[in-house]
Structure formats: structure tokens, C-alpha cells
Amino acid sequence: MRVLVTGAGGFIGSNLVEQLLKEGYDVVGIDINFANMLDKGILKNKKIYLYDCNHISKNLQLIYDDINHIDRYPFIFVNRPFDSIFHLAASADIRKSLTDTNIDIKHNVLGTHKILEIMRVYDIKKLMFSSSSSIYGETKTIPTPEDVKDIRPISLYGASKLADEAFINAYCNIYGFKAWVFRFANVVGKYQHRGVIVDFINKLNNNPKQLKILGNGKQTKSFFDVSDCIEGFMNIPKKDKNDSMEIYNLANIKTMTVKNLADIVCNEIGVSPKYIYSGGDRGWKGDTPYTILDIKKALKTGWKPKYSCEEAIRRTVRYVCDFK
Amino acid sequence: MRVLVTGAGGFIGSNLVEQLLKEGYDVVGIDINFANMLDKGILKNKKIYLYDCNHISKNLQLIYDDINHIDRYPFIFVNRPFDSIFHLAASADIRKSLTDTNIDIKHNVLGTHKILEIMRVYDIKKLMFSSSSSIYGETKTIPTPEDVKDIRPISLYGASKLADEAFINAYCNIYGFKAWVFRFANVVGKYQHRGVIVDFINKLNNNPKQLKILGNGKQTKSFFDVSDCIEGFMNIPKKDKNDSMEIYNLANIKTMTVKNLADIVCNEIGVSPKYIYSGGDRGWKGDTPYTILDIKKALKTGWKPKYSCEEAIRRTVRYVCDFK
Numbered sequence: 001m002r003v004l005v006t007g008a009g010g011f012i013g014s015n016l017v018e019q020l021l022k023e024g025y026d027v028v029g030i031d032i033n034f035a036n037m038l039d040k041g042i043l044k045n046k047k048i049y050l051y052d053c054n055h056i057s058k059n060l061q062l063i064y065d066d067i068n069h070i071d072r073y074p075f076i077f078v079n080r081p082f083d084s085i086f087h088l089a090a091s092a093d094i095r096k097s098l099t100d101t102n103i104d105i106k107h108n109v110l111g112t113h114k115i116l117e118i119m120r121v122y123d124i125k126k127l128m129f130s131s132s133s134s135i136y137g138e139t140k141t142i143p144t145p146e147d148v149k150d151i152r153p154i155s156l157y158g159a160s161k162l163a164d165e166a167f168i169n170a171y172c173n174i175y176g177f178k179a180w181v182f183r184f185a186n187v188v189g190k191y192q193h194r195g196v197i198v199d200f201i202n203k204l205n206n207n208p209k210q211l212k213i214l215g216n217g218k219q220t221k222s223f224f225d226v227s228d229c230i231e232g233f234m235n236i237p238k239k240d241k242n243d244s245m246e247i248y249n250l251a252n253i254k255t256m257t258v259k260n261l262a263d264i265v266c267n268e269i270g271v272s273p274k275y276i277y278s279g280g281d282r283g284w285k286g287d288t289p290y291t292i293l294d295i296k297k298a299l300k301t302g303w304k305p306k307y308s309c310e311e312a313i314r315r316t317v318r319y320v321c322d323f324k
Numbered sequence: 325m326r327v328l329v330t331g332a333g334g335f336i337g338s339n340l341v342e343q344l345l346k347e348g349y350d351v352v353g354i355d356i357n358f359a360n361m362l363d364k365g366i367l368k369n370k371k372i373y374l375y376d377c378n379h380i381s382k383n384l385q386l387i388y389d390d391i392n393h394i395d396r397y398p399f400i401f402v403n404r405p406f407d408s409i410f411h412l413a414a415s416a417d418i419r420k421s422l423t424d425t426n427i428d429i430k431h432n433v434l435g436t437h438k439i440l441e442i443m444r445v446y447d448i449k450k451l452m453f454s455s456s457s458s459i460y461g462e463t464k465t466i467p468t469p470e471d472v473k474d475i476r477p478i479s480l481y482g483a484s485k486l487a488d489e490a491f492i493n494a495y496c497n498i499y500g501f502k503a504w505v506f507r508f509a510n511v512v513g514k515y516q517h518r519g520v521i522v523d524f525i526n527k528l529n530n531n532p533k534q535l536k537i538l539g540n541g542k543q544t545k546s547f548f549d550v551s552d553c554i555e556g557f558m559n560i561p562k563k564d565k566n567d568s569m570e571i572y573n574l575a576n577i578k579t580m581t582v583k584n585l586a587d588i589v590c591n592e593i594g595v596s597p598k599y600i601y602s603g604g605d606r607g608w609k610g611d612t613p614y615t616i617l618d619i620k621k622a623l624k625t626g627w628k629p630k631y632s633c634e635e636a637i638r639r640t641v642r643y644v645c646d647f648k
Contacts, residue, residue: 098498101444105437109487113429120425137493149473152569153490154497163433163487166477169461173478174422174609245476285498 002026004082004124006067006115007089009034012130014191015226016086016233021059023234028076030063031089067111070118077122084126086233087115090160093194094134095284097156108160109167116171127179128237131165133222133249133291134158135183143294146183146247154288165247172244179244180237182229185251185293188316189226196258197316200265208271214283217259217275220290222251225312228305232298239301248301249293252309258283264310268317326350328406328448330391330439331413333358336454338515339550340410340557345383347558352400354387355413391435394442401446408450410557411439414484417518418458419608421480432484433491440495451503452561455489457546457573457615458482459507467618470507470571478612489571496568503568504561506553509575509617512640513550520582521640524589528597535590535597538607541583544614546575549636552629556622563625572625573617576633582607588634592641 003020007013008029020027063073067089091097091107112129119127136144137154153159168179188197203211232250240246259275266273282289307315327344331337332353344351387397391413415421415431436453443451460468461478477483492503512521527535556574564570583599590597606613631639 101441102437105434105491109433110429113426117425135490137497147474150471151475152493154494156491156494156498159487159490159494162490163483166459166483166486166490167480169476170478170480170483173461174480 001083002028002080004076004085005029006070006085006087006111007031007130008062010088010092011192011194012187012226012229013088015189015230016088017060019230019234024059026059028061028063028082030065030067030070032064032066034062034064068106068114070114077118082122082124084128084237085115085119085124086128087112088130090130092157094155094157094287098285101156104156104160108157109163112164113167116167119177120171120175125177126237127168127177128233129164129168129179129181130233131161131181131183131247132158133183133185133251133293134288135162135165136288136291138288138290142290143292144249145294146249146297155285165245169245177244178242179246180240180242181245181247182233182236183247183249183293184229185222185224185249185291187226187229188223188312190315190319192226192316192320196261197265197313198320200262201269201317201320204266204269204271204273207273209273210276211262211266211273212276212278213258213262214278215258215280215287215289216277217257217262218289219258219282219287220255220292221258221261222255222291222293223261223309223312224250224252224305225307225315228307228312231306232303236298236301236303248298249295250298250303251293251295252305252312253295254309255292256309261313264313265317268314269321325407326352326404328400328409329353330394330409330411330435331355331454332386334412334416335516335518336511336550336553337412339513339554340412341384343554343558348383350383352385352387352406354389354391354394356388356390358386358388392430392438394438401442406446406448408452409439409443409448410452411436412454414454416481418479418481418611422609425480428480428484432481433487436488437491440491440501443501444495444499449501450561451492451501452557453488453492453503453505454557455505455507455571456482456485457507457509457575457617458612459486459489460612460615462612462614466614467616468573469618470573470621479609489569493569501568502566503570504564504566505569505571506557506560507571507573507617508553509546509548509573509615511550511553512547512636514639514643516550516640516644520585521589521637522644524586525593525641525644528590528593528595531597532595533597534600535586536600536602537582537586538602539582539604539611539613540601541581541586541599542613543582543606543611544579544616545582545585546579546615546617547585547633547636548574548576548629549631549639552631552636555630556627560622560625560627572622573619574622574627575617575619576629576636577619578633579616580633585637588637589641592638593645
């Protein structure tokens, strides 16, 4: 089975490519960021990324470019057909869009449209898409199901993901695609290179006596392990024979506050810093202080997270610290 | 009061500019299409468009360009402040996006993002936006309220409008804008130059003995008069002191089938053609066969359509025929 993975060099993408190769898939990966990750030594799975750009190995071919340029590589499409596309490439930094207000439009909206066009032109019918719980904004419906009413993203990142879903649904309707959209909570784990846990570890490495926490620490989030994320991403589409676009929340049932998260990170590292809160009910503009997803629909397919919120965080701390 | 109108040369835009000037506003209009409309003799209100491009008159200034280039005209922003922006510019032809799959991204998504950036950069806080009932796709909730759950656009046009709303909401949240989003049903009336009524009239002019109707004629739509549309667009924001983004359906309460519409057009013209249906439950891919909007929220503000569905259609036929 031959698949295209966009964002193959990213945190979730690296884990996905690794698992796909383990299960015998032929993988073509595209990312703009392989080099960055090698430079920084972020990832241990360097063997995957040691191929030259555009090099073809037996089961893995990597393209080092922006997905907006994917049509510069027709050779990957014309020789052998793809079964499906795992589309993960995106600018995923909500805070970055506060200073660069074009970034979500460029990478997320135009990038996803480009992938949909590739599917149309080369007749690829199946899409697995990484969306985000941030599309729900400040919904009052908690836990939040996929079909909640009045969805209002409050960040440009969330807006771009809702825009993507809208275009995916239209393409499914017009061109007969099938798409599985996964709205993730906070994914953590192996190969992670940024996000709140990495931030905490970096800060504690600099000064183990105090830890600055953005917001009031009461923001409630669901953290879940990247291996559970990949399991859902790869296996739910096999079970769910949908006709057009199907949406799944993927998260842990239990949630925790950012203060609880800090406690676990500090405990795992073995430090007891003083917490300093930056104040306010959220970490930054566009941060959603209270995200609890209803995951009943995903559970019905047989998918279930293996690791609890706490286990996922402890595993992540161990990975990140081992890689330093 | 000084306002910017994008899409000022379009069907709804022409009517809006006319009304704004009547009420004493200072108007800056931008459109890529003034010339087209003059060439084709579509509009009678030529006096508005006889100014040279970029000419400044006492109350009206027109810019003949794509809204994606609006930042090439800083002089309109720096000299005198704008109270608000009426953003109507869009590619509004659902069928066209079946052959040009980039058009909605370019004009609607990037265009709207450009307007939001202009608001951010030049500190303009109020936006009135023309969205569309086509975002609702094939919702099962009929009549459809603004906050209906599981909104799934089935056309690229509908997807682009939902994308626009998502970005508008995010900008409102981050930058403190206030926005009024109007989801229109089928607007008809004065200065209309395309759409189903104009199509019917053109076909009947060519051959008054038969009329080809796309679909099975049973598609149900709400047609309402452009003067009622403008009334809502201009006056609801004055009454509704919202804090961020507020959405209103604007339509007639009563709806009718495309077959009924054809009957009224033929009756008004005075012909009795044989109807030939192209078949299927919809006119084209992405057409929604059954659109009935719940307009209670708009009615609560005091807004009410003056013209019924039938009156609006008859008025439109008269306008279009007079202008030939």
C-alpha cells in the first residue's frame, strides 16, 4: 500500500511515518522541515531522515519542500498510484500567528487546498486529515462533540483548520473523495520538539528553582500520547466505511489543568520550583482555557487511548530529557 | 460617516452604494468589475461609474482593482478614517468553481483575509460581511437557524464563505473587531445581471416556446428583494450592539420551487413555454436543493422584508427587461 504523508518531518508525522514503515507501507513523505530537525538534533530517528532530499529508497521517499510546491514533483504521482494521503503539514503554532497573520492562510489553507487539488488531478480518493480541537473556540458545550452547534474558532490557527474542513467537505461532495478528519486534543510524546512540556523542561533546565506558567495555571486540557493518536489516525479509517467526510475527536477522556501538568513534569524531573503565573485565564490570545472533547464517536469504532493523561506526560518528559 | 464598500460594482454592491450615497455617507468603493458592467450595459446607474478610476468626487471615490491589491492604495486609509467596511467582494458563481477550483480561494478566502489585515493595520473596527446560505450545505434542520449544528458546505463557494466567517471570528477575538455576518438566501432585484431569473429571461428571449430548467424544478429556494437585503445590511448593525461577531440569516419567510419561479417569470413576460427539465434533484454539483432559512433572529431586530418572494421576482423581471 502506497501512501503520501505531508508534514512527514513534524512531531506527529515522524511517528506516523515510523509506524507506516513498520507495517510495510510504501511511504512518500513531504516536509519543509527535515533539515531543521536534523540540525537541532531533535529527533533520534535520524535514520529516516538521512536520505538525500528526493532520494528514493525501497519503502521511503522524502521530498524536502513546501507542500504548496508539491505539484513540482509530478513523478511521484504518475508512476505509481497512491492509495491515500495522510495530510498533517501545517503551521501549528497558535502564538506565531499573532505576529505573522499570514502564516495560517499560507501553510494551512492554501496548503490543504493544494493537496485537495493534487487528489482531484491525480485521482486519489482517500484523505486522512489532522485537524484540531482549537476549532471549537470557547464553545459552552463541554465535553464537546464533533457536531456541536455554532463552532467559532478564536485563533487564526483554529480558523484555518475549520476552513480546511469546509473545503475538504466540498471536495468530497463534488469529486467523490472520502475523508477522515481528526480533531486532536494536545498530542504529546516521542519526537516532540515544542509545546508546553518542552517549554517547561527548557525553563527548568535554565532555572530549576522557578517555573513561569503562562496564564493562571487553571486552563484545562486533554493531553494524550502520540502513539494513541497514530493508532486512531491509521485504524479508524479501516473500520469506518464512510461515504464522504467523517469527523472524529481524538483525546483522553480525563483532562487536567496546566498546574497539574507542571506538577507531573517537575516530579518526573525531580525538581520543586516555585510557580510564577503570568496571570489571566489563558496562556495567550487565542488560547482556549477549557478544552474537554467528547470522544464517544471514536470509542465506538473500537479505538481507545492506551495511556492516561498522566502517563502520556511522564513518557514525554522521559523522551524529551533523553534526547537532550 | 465614511465607509469602504468592496464589490461596489456588483449587483448587491451597486444597490448598497446607491443607498449609502442617498443617506449622505462618504463612500469609497473598490471592485475589479466596474468596466465589465459598463461595457455590457448591464446597469442603468452609470452615473455612479462614470468617474475615472481612482477619481475622487465629493462623496464617492472608486478604485478599479482586485481587493487583493487594496494595500496598493494606502492614501485612502491614511488621510481620513473609515467608520466601517461593507465587504461584499467575492466570486459568487458556484458553478464557475467547478471549472476553476482556485477562484473561491483567491477572491473569497484571500480577499477576505486581505480586508481583515487592512482593518488590523489601519485600525478599522467594524465589518459588515455578505456571507451566504450556501454554507449550510444539505443540513437536515429546516428552517435552518444561524447556530445549526454540523455545518457542512457542499460547494467550494460555500466552503470559502465558512472559511471567511471563521477568520472573521478569530480576528474579532484577537483584535477587538465587531462584525455582522449576513447569510443571504437568493437575492434578486434591481441591477441584477445574472442568476436564475436572468438566465430564464435570456433563454425565453432566444426561444419563447420552451424553457430549459436545470434540475427537476422542485429545488426550493427563498428569493428576496435586494432592497430588503440592503435594509438589513445597513440597519441591523445600528440596532445590534454586539461585542464580536454576530450572524444573521436574511431571507423571505416563504419559499418557492424553481418551477413556481419559472411560472412567475413566464407570466410576467407573457409567454407560455414548454418546460424541459435537465433532471436530477439539483441544478448542478454543489447546488442545495432545499434552502429554507430561519430568520427569527433578524426579525427580532425589527427588520422585516417588504416584498414577498413573488413580488421580488416580478420586480426583478421588470428591471431586467427594462434594461435590455
